[in-house]
Amino acid sequence: MAQIAGIKVERTSTGIPKFVTIDLRKHTDVIPFLEQKGFEMEQPVKWTTKMKRSFAQAKNGEIYTRNLEDLLNV
Numbered sequence: 001m002a003q004i005a006g007i008k009v010e011r012t013s014t015g016i017p018k019f020v021t022i023d024l025r026k027h028t029d030v031i032p033f034l035e036q037k038g039f040e041m042e043q044p045v046k047w048t049t050k051m052k053r054s055f056a057q058a059k060n061g062e063i064y065t066r067n068l069e070d071l072l073n074v
Helices: 028-036 049-059 068-072
Strands: 007-011 017-022
Touching: none
Parallel strands: none
Antiparallel strands: 007 017
C-alpha cells in the first residue's frame, strides 16, 4: 500500500489498522466530511466562573441597570 503525505496509519501488534492521523492542513478536503459526522472544527468558548455566574444571575432576573453619568460621578 502506498503512503500518502500527511496521513499516518497506526496498527496493532498483529498488524490490524487501528488509528488514522490526518494532517488537515494538507488535506482540507476531509474537513466537510468530518463536520458532516459531527466533528466541531472551532474551539468552544471557555467561560470563566465569573461569566457563568453572570449568566445565571441574568437568567434569574438579577439585572441592574445603571446610568453612565452615575458611574462617572465618583
